[in-house]
Amino acid sequence: MAQQKKMVEDITSMDEDFAKWYTDIVRKAELAEYTSVKGCMVIRPYGYAIWENIQHILDTKFKETGHENVCMPMFIPESLLNKEKDHVEGFAPEVAWVTQGGNEKLEERLCVRPTSETLFCDHYANIIHSYRDLPKLYNQWVSVVRWEKTTRPFLRTREFLWQEGHTIHETAEEAQEETIRMLNVYADFCEQALAMPVVKGVKTEKERFAGAEDTYTVEALMHDGKALQSATSHYFGDGFAKAFNILYSGRDNKQHHPFQTSWGCTTRLIGAIIMTHGDDNGLVLPPAVAPIQVIIVPVAMHKEGVLDKANELKEKLSKICRVKLDDTDNSPGWKFAEYEMKGVPLRLEIGPKDIEKNQCVIVRRDSGEKIFVSLDELEAKIPELLKAVHDGMYQKALDRRAAMTFTAKDFAELKDIADNKPGFIKAMWCGDRACEDKLKEDAGITSRCIPFEQENISDVCVCCGKPAKHMLYWGKAY
Amino acid sequence: MAQQKKMVEDITSMDEDFAKWYTDIVRKAELAEYTSVKGCMVIRPYGYAIWENIQHILDTKFKETGHENVCMPMFIPESLLNKEKDHVEGFAPEVAWVTQGGNEKLEERLCVRPTSETLFCDHYANIIHSYRDLPKLYNQWVSVVRWEKTTRPFLRTREFLWQEGHTIHETAEEAQEETIRMLNVYADFCEQALAMPVVKGVKTEKERFAGAEDTYTVEALMHDGKALQSATSHYFGDGFAKAFNILYSGRDNKQHHPFQTSWGCTTRLIGAIIMTHGDDNGLVLPPAVAPIQVIIVPVAMHKEGVLDKANELKEKLSKICRVKLDDTDNSPGWKFAEYEMKGVPLRLEIGPKDIEKNQCVIVRRDSGEKIFVSLDELEAKIPELLKAVHDGMYQKALDRRAAMTFTAKDFAELKDIADNKPGFIKAMWCGDRACEDKLKEDAGITSRCIPFEQENISDVCVCCGKPAKHMLYWGKAY
Numbered sequence: 001m002a003q004q005k006k007m008v009e010d011i012t013s014m015d016e017d018f019a020k021w022y023t024d025i026v027r028k029a030e031l032a033e034y035t036s037v038k039g040c041m042v043i044r045p046y047g048y049a050i051w052e053n054i055q056h057i058l059d060t061k062f063k064e065t066g067h068e069n070v071c072m073p074m075f076i077p078e079s080l081l082n083k084e085k086d087h088v089e090g091f092a093p094e095v096a097w098v099t100q101g102g103n104e105k106l107e108e109r110l111c112v113r114p115t116s117e118t119l120f121c122d123h124y125a126n127i128i129h130s131y132r133d134l135p136k137l138y139n140q141w142v143s144v145v146r147w148e149k150t151t152r153p154f155l156r157t158r159e160f161l162w163q164e165g166h167t168i169h170e171t172a173e174e175a176q177e178e179t180i181r182m183l184n185v186y187a188d189f190c191e192q193a194l195a196m197p198v199v200k201g202v203k204t205e206k207e208r209f210a211g212a213e214d215t216y217t218v219e220a221l222m223h224d225g226k227a228l229q230s231a232t233s234h235y236f237g238d239g240f241a242k243a244f245n246i247l248y249s250g251r252d253n254k255q256h257h258p259f260q261t262s263w264g265c266t267t268r269l270i271g272a273i274i275m276t277h278g279d280d281n282g283l284v285l286p287p288a289v290a291p292i293q294v295i296i297v298p299v300a301m302h303k304e305g306v307l308d309k310a311n312e313l314k315e316k317l318s319k320i321c322r323v324k325l326d327d328t329d330n331s332p333g334w335k336f337a338e339y340e341m342k343g344v345p346l347r348l349e350i351g352p353k354d355i356e357k358n359q360c361v362i363v364r365r366d367s368g369e370k371i372f373v374s375l376d377e378l379e380a381k382i383p384e385l386l387k388a389v390h391d392g393m394y395q396k397a398l399d400r401r402a403a404m405t406f407t408a409k410d411f412a413e414l415k416d417i418a419d420n421k422p423g424f425i426k427a428m429w430c431g432d433r434a435c436e437d438k439l440k441e442d443a444g445i446t447s448r449c450i451p452f453e454q455e456n457i458s459d460v461c462v463c464c465g466k467p468a469k470h471m472l473y474w475g476k477a478y
Numbered sequence: 479m480a481q482q483k484k485m486v487e488d489i490t491s492m493d494e495d496f497a498k499w500y501t502d503i504v505r506k507a508e509l510a511e512y513t514s515v516k517g518c519m520v521i522r523p524y525g526y527a528i529w530e531n532i533q534h535i536l537d538t539k540f541k542e543t544g545h546e547n548v549c550m551p552m553f554i555p556e557s558l559l560n561k562e563k564d565h566v567e568g569f570a571p572e573v574a575w576v577t578q579g580g581n582e583k584l585e586e587r588l589c590v591r592p593t594s595e596t597l598f599c600d601h602y603a604n605i606i607h608s609y610r611d612l613p614k615l616y617n618q619w620v621s622v623v624r625w626e627k628t629t630r631p632f633l634r635t636r637e638f639l640w641q642e643g644h645t646i647h648e649t650a651e652e653a654q655e656e657t658i659r660m661l662n663v664y665a666d667f668c669e670q671a672l673a674m675p676v677v678k679g680v681k682t683e684k685e686r687f688a689g690a691e692d693t694y695t696v697e698a699l700m701h702d703g704k705a706l707q708s709a710t711s712h713y714f715g716d717g718f719a720k721a722f723n724i725l726y727s728g729r730d731n732k733q734h735h736p737f738q739t740s741w742g743c744t745t746r747l748i749g750a751i752i753m754t755h756g757d758d759n760g761l762v763l764p765p766a767v768a769p770i771q772v773i774i775v776p777v778a779m780h781k782e783g784v785l786d787k788a789n790e791l792k793e794k795l796s797k798i799c800r801v802k803l804d805d806t807d808n809s810p811g812w813k814f815a816e817y818e819m820k821g822v823p824l825r826l827e828i829g830p831k832d833i834e835k836n837q838c839v840i841v842r843r844d845s846g847e848k849i850f851v852s853l854d855e856l857e858a859k860i861p862e863l864l865k866a867v868h869d870g871m872y873q874k875a876l877d878r879r880a881a882m883t884f885t886a887k888d889f890a891e892l893k894d895i896a897d898n899k900p901g902f903i904k905a906m907w908c909g910d911r912a913c914e915d916k917l918k919e920d921a922g923i924t925s926r927c928i929p930f931e932q933e934n935i936s937d938v939c940v941c942c943g944k945p946a947k948h949m950l951y952w953g954k955a956y
Contacts, residue, residue: 033601033604033605035550035551035597035600035601036555036558036600037551037553037554037555037558037588037597040551040552040553041551042548042549042550042551042597042601043548043549044548045546045547045548045616048546048547048548048549049546049547051549052547068523068526068527069523069526069527069530070520070521070522070523070526071520071521071526071529071621071639072513072520073513073515073518073519073520073637074518074552074590074621074623074637075515075518075574075637076515077514077515080514080515093580093581094580095579095580096553096576096578096579096580096588097576097577097578097579098574098575098576098577098590099575099576099577099578100574100575100577100587101573101574101575101625101636102571102572102573102574102625103571109578110515110574112552112576112590119513119515119520122513122514123511123513123520126511127511138523142621143549143552143620145552147579147580158579159551159552159553161549
């Protein structure tokens with residue numbers, strides 16, 4: 001067990017240094033690695049396999065809701081980026097510029113897309129002529145670049161992977177419905193696939209996406225009490241359509257501007273998984289996205305029949321889940337620690353005594369619970385146990401969020417919570433930008449969202465004492 | 479039928495102007511569209527769906543052969559690109575350079591990856607220490623950028639989508655086996671999924687990938703007699719490992735350089751599909767990658783029971799193939815032309831008279847053949863017919879290639895063929911670069927490959943008359 005001990009010691013404990021704990025998991029579970037390219041990472045096979053599972057589930061959902069995938073160029077000519085005023089103001093300061101192609105200096109510089117609204121609009125202006133061409137429900141899975149100063153794997157990197165949906169509709173109502181529909185797709189995905197509870201709501205004007213009329217968000221709470229914006233969905237009205245001169249002839253034979261949305265989520269979801277579910281032994285993966293759902297560890301592997309039985313179980317289980325058999329000559333103890341670190345939801349141990357009793361031992365990663373399962377019942381039991389792990393993870397995260405969500409009625413109370421209790425703060429707001437700015441400056445918190453589920457905590461703004469308009473979630477954020 | 483006629487007239491005929499015929503199909507079948515970004519295209523939903531099918535088949539095959547997906551950064555610092563001499567010489571003249579990030583001028587410029595050998599090597603140097611870490615069998619699905627001067631959708635664009643496999647091995651033999659294994663994966667894919675016969679062989683030194691010891695290729699022949707390099711697989715020896723100082727401690731406890739390969743195919747395969755199978759009515763898609771395999775066109779749709787029956791057939795068929803029902807109010811004639819243009823392998827027509835007879839009409843896109851099928855046998859018949867379409871397409875392409883492959887014994891004969899008969903030319907070669915250069919200059923042809931299947935056409939080089947070493951395929955190429 002010496003090796004096991006050593007390996008576990010390798011992870012900094014969460015309480016000691018949360019940031020280091022995070023980086024330790026990223027590197028030791030082999031999710032990602034640093035590169036010679038500043039601010040960029042390599043996503044390693046184990047990390048990429050999680051992303052592929054995320055992609056598969058979301059892509060299926062996007063297609064079920066009528067969306068089609070496309071692929072736009074990665075470059076945006078400066079003049080195209082400049083077309084929508086708010087949008088360019090938001091993004092121009094943080095883009096990478098290509099100024100030379102081969103041996104020629106470019107006449108017009110190109111930015112590497114930080115997001116692709118301008119490219120989609122340019123295309124829509126080409127292909128949309130009549131109401132019969134609407135809606136277009138497009139999505140793409142690509143990477144984008146934003147020139148961040150401080151970076152952390154998955155959470156904030158100069159290049160990151162994401163999907164960006166871009167839709168265009170005949171009416172404002174349709175576009176608004178789409179915006180909410182996709183927010184719900186994200187919320188359901190976070191809860192049902194990632195076992196991660198989220199707060200659904202709308203961003204304040206200050207926190208809106210550049211160019212949007214409304215930005216909706218799903219906000220999750222991490223282990224350290226910081227909030228993480230997990231996906232966003234934007235309603236654009238006809239602002240982009242006007243800027244890009246997108247027109248269609250309507251049912252009334254007149255020319256109209258259509259209405260647009262965009263929505264996205266990124267590889268930062270992998271950071272969210274780590275910081276929602278991880279513990280001092282490493283990663284804890286939600287079964288729906290775990291590259292390996294069941295790891296089989298043979299015990300006393302050299303004894304006759306053990307490996308055969310382990311292989312037999314692997315064959316059986318491979319029909320119902322993602323299973324791996326580790327038959328390397330590392331010790332069982334080393335393997336236990338290794339797959340705990342990698343967050344595999346279920347460990348199946350099988351040794352000579354188990355075989356005698358026609359059973360195996362299953363250990364849940366989320367709770368450490370040990371369960372003896374008859375080999376005859378294994379195929380029925382595994383899906384049940386995977387569901388139990390998911391439910392257990394979700395409930396634990398929900399309980400922690402409840403314990404870390406506070407309410408504040410006045411500024412003193414809010415300031416005390418912000419200084420001393422990591423987590424969400426629910427408080428009333430008058431709707432003025434000035435109060436939002438003041439809370440950021442004086443209490444170090446930002447508005448996360450105006451949640452759909454409103455509560456009346458008091459009648460007045462937590463900051464200025466004037467009549468309140470909304471209840472907001474506040475917090476420190478990644 | 480006026481609409482149908484008009485639509486078909488919209489495609490330039492192949493004989494009249496092959497390049498225009500190609501572009502017409504790309505745009506009218508809605509595979510891709512031009513953008514405001516010079517040299518780059520939008521891949522539209524129908525084109526992207528073909529690419530997704532290609533990806534799915536190849537990715538499954540890559541995983542079956544033990545490969546794992548990763549994701550490297552899109553940028554390469556100039557100093558990293560410069561590490562391997564031949565490689566940088568080959569690629570530096572055609573890369574796009576990022577020189578500014580946000581508001582700061584970069585201290586070191588970054589190129590947008592034209593290919594990722596240097597990034598993989600940089601990573602391998604970090605993670606490989608012992609023979610126990612070998613092999614690494616990695617792949618990534620990304621886009622790359624090469625600053626081409628003249629571009630054509632799918633065939634040559636400044637940005638294109640591809641996959642790039644990068645593997646690293648303990649021994650030269652293992653790496654060489656991998657190179658050939660992946661070439662065979664590509665060849666099988668071209669023939670079994672794309673119905674496109676290919677010649678397998680090795681490139682001459684002149685045509686090798688920059689930095690490779692050997693480049694293997696699969697070469698296909700297009701409708702116009704030009705060759706298209708459809709995928710390549712490279713053996714690097716330990717050249718990159720030495721340049722990047724990748725070392726592992728071997729079974730003998732000494733330090734060794736490992737051996738590497740890379741292999742790739744691109745969205746140009748979609749161009750290959752168009753130019754191998756297309757005709758004057760539009761695209762003809764191989765069933766394995768067709769987004770829609772069966773299009774159901776109801777005839778006399780307003781008559782009672784027709785739409786119900788069409789929907790019923792769609793439900794049934796959706797379990798065994800990719801099927802679509804077009805119940806829009808366009809005329810059946812318009813629909814026939816539309817889905818011919820889009821290359822859908824099978825059209826299923828169902829009208830009141832068919833329903834009376836408990837049958838439907840199926841029309842093959844590849845041959846135009848009309849087949850009456852009993853509705854009771856439909857589910858058994860569709861997979862058979864899809865296979866027949868595939869086989870028919872493959873045979874037609876194979877026959878055309880045979881008819882367009884010529885042999886030349888001496889220069890006069892070769893020059894006559896090169897000037898007058900589009901296609902492959904098989905001819906002997908002494909192995910000297912000078913002869914290769916001369917054939918390019920004087921006959922306008924390049925060496926495609928030294929095929930694995932050698933023939934003895936004569937004993938002497940077609941160019942200089944000295945003793946021949948190999949039989950080569952020559953041709954004009956995309």
